[in-house]
Amino acid sequence: MKPLLRILLIPIFIFAILNQYQSATPATSPTDYSHYLDQFVDHSVKPGDDFFHFAVGKWIKDNPIPSNESSWGIYNIVQEETYQRLLAISKESSSENAAKGTNTQKIGDFWHSAMDTATIEKSGITPLRPEFDRINAIHDKQSLTDTIAHLQYIGVGAMFSPIIFQDQLDSSKYVLYLYQGGLGLPDRDYYFDSDQRTSNIRQEYVKHVAKMFVLLGDDEATAGRNSKTVMGLETDLAKASRKLEALRDPRANYHPMKVDELSKLTPSVQWKRFLDEGNIHNLKSVVVGQPEFFQQVERSLTKESIENWKTYLRWQLINTFADDVNANFDKENFHFYGTVLNGTPEQRPRWKRMLDSEETYLGYALGQLYVKKYFSPQTKQRYEKLTADIFNAFQDRIKKLDWMSEPTKQEALKKLSSVMKKVGYPEKWRDYSNYEVDKSAFVNNCIRGNKWKSDFYIQRLYKPVDRTEWGMTPQTYNAYYNPGNNEIVLPAAAFILPGIPDQYVDDALVYSYAGGATIGHEITHGFDDQGRQYDEKGNLKEWWTKQDEEEFKKRAKEIIQQFNGYAVLENLHVNGDATQGENIADLGGMLLGWDAFTKTEEYKSGKEIGGFTPAQRYFIGWALDWMENIRPESLAVRVKSDVHSPSFLRVNGPISNLPQFYQAFDVKPGDKMYRSPETRVEIW
Ligand SMILES: [Zn+2]
16 A cells, blocks of 8 residues: 555545643643653744744754654654554454454454565465466456556556445435546646646656556566556646646535446446446446546547556556565555655655554454553543534634624534534444455465455445444544534544653643643634535535625635745745635634633633743643644645645644634734734634
């Protein structure tokens, strides 16, 4: 798998990196934590000039990126601890000789096969041989599209992306979306942007694809030609692919169609048969995301020879499993996706990468053991209380908005009160009984794992939506809002703050870094440029008056312009359109956390801790959430393919709009971050 590739799917709004919650009143501690923030703050930077580097600049200077990481920050500190926990679980499971079919056996054998490099080396790509044979046997369009369907079923991202998710017009059922896809670079723009950085990546990509063909046994000349074929075919698909920001509009990416009608877009594909080959039977209708992409698929099916398609599929197959087979493929794969694309000199240790794989294939089995050991009912309760505080804060803000009319407010409050709150871990665990895991070559477990996942999603098509499902494992340091369920989901590991036991963290950090602002961020996603288009049941439905919609868009436009103005690297600006939802959520989340914080005794007392006022600690806490060093190459990938702004701008961007920040740090005209009051954006 390639963790670097991200497809923007049906809108699930992921916070990306978030944190923890602790008790409202810090207990008296045997250790003095009052100077906890000293390890982060750089007093040589003026807060009003560059708050991010003031708040966490010392840590940034003291903690350079290890040579085997593309970035290094708060996420990694927390993740290091999670890795240790998961490593212990995996090793224990491996030594237990548990009964066949139990989760413990699966985790244990998965871990064994992942670390058994002798077997991996010995078997090379032999386990993939049946798949390559199948590709080699393609002789006409029928066998070509049959094979593509099969490859998609085993997890290969060939030609386009089939995704099973809630129907956006009727969230009570699942539907199959056919989305643009089939590319080897992180975003369609990589195929066209003419700046030096991107042109270089394109050239290196062609070299990389050629090297992979050599490793598959092609001679140099053939490999070179094959690589150009892949690039040409992918470039055509990319040309017809929508830009990141164009994928944000849920209605524009929703085109319901009977399966019989699909042949109008792509006459070369017999769709009923295609779905059957992918193990999807008796389906009457689908939703096409981007019809013009499927018209391009038809053009490519007609234009490209069968041989060219076979070449493309061989590439897609090896690209999918490159890091699951022997070292030659793994190293070359890392060379391109790690070093060239993200600037990382060395590969991370195998055990960490294999824990990431285990997370992909058995994440909920691990999670079940994880929460038993590391997540207490008390923490869950405290977190639920904090969530309630933030909801109340948002309710108050909506009631007071001067730009929203009464009818829209009533609907907004109705939607807010129906948001489902999932905290910690799922009530029901995923059942892996049909996933066979053994100690044979590792890639076998990966292929079977992908099949299991495909079947897991396919069976949803025949049942009503189970709203208790989770889309993130409890050990994930992250959170999300899903408009289809109108829910926020806050995994157990999202509550970890490094270096202080829960009960000693003061409220300023609890309401910013450790949960408050994060919960606020997620809740406001239900009302941002995408989320506001869904009603309280999770269906796409207009519930705003025209006037209110215009008022919202006017404010969103201000945020877009503000972030378009941020230069990140040479020739690279933030994409204000693509990141607007996240920026609106950061701005709103900070305010909701703030509102709830101002009700606490700590805030009211105004008493300094470690030399900072409560308000100052609140803002430093927010910066801590985004503390990271990142390589410029990796930063460029994020700007081009991620809907979140770069970390330092998730701090400096939103707070430059907040009068509370100006007051807390006495920010004045002339300071670099200063914005005059009339240019500050206010939404919630
Ligand atoms: Zn978000």
